[in-house]
Amino acid sequence: xxxxxxxxxxxxxxxxxxxxxxxxxxxxxxxxxxxxxxxxxxxxxxxxxxxxxxxxxxxxxxxxxxxxxxxxxxxxxxxx
Numbered sequence: 001x002x003x004x005x006x007x008x009x010x011x012x013x014x015x016x017x018x019x020x021x022x023x024x025x026x027x028x029x030x031x032x033x034x035x036x037x038x039x040x041x042x043x044x045x046x047x048x049x050x051x052x053x054x055x056x057x058x059x060x061x062x063x064x065x066x067x068x069x070x071x072x073x074x075x076x077x078x079x080x
Contacts, residue, residue, distance in 0.1 A: 013053075021050045032074070039066050046073035 013033070021031040031050035036043060044066045052072050056064065064072075 013057075018054070022054075025050060032076075035069060037064075037066055037069050041066065044070050046070055047076065048072050049074060 024031050033048045033050060033053045034045070035048055035053075036045045046069045048069070049072075056062075
């Protein structure tokens with residue numbers, strides 16, 4: 001999704017992908033972004049709901065701390 005101010009698309013998410021995820025969620029589905037952030041203290045890998053990620057983009061947020069990324073993460077049940 002291109003930012004509302006017309007700036008370049010954020011890394012990793014194209015406008016086509018954003019539109020597809022929006023459509024899936026409008027139809028009742030769920031979409032997630034798998035994000036990995038490497039920092040001085042190590043690495044955070046997080047599964048972020050698309051609605052949360054989209055909210056960050058809409059608010060102009062382009063970078064989050066490891067703590068924010070980890071705090072926004074969700075766990076999905078694993079089926080055997």
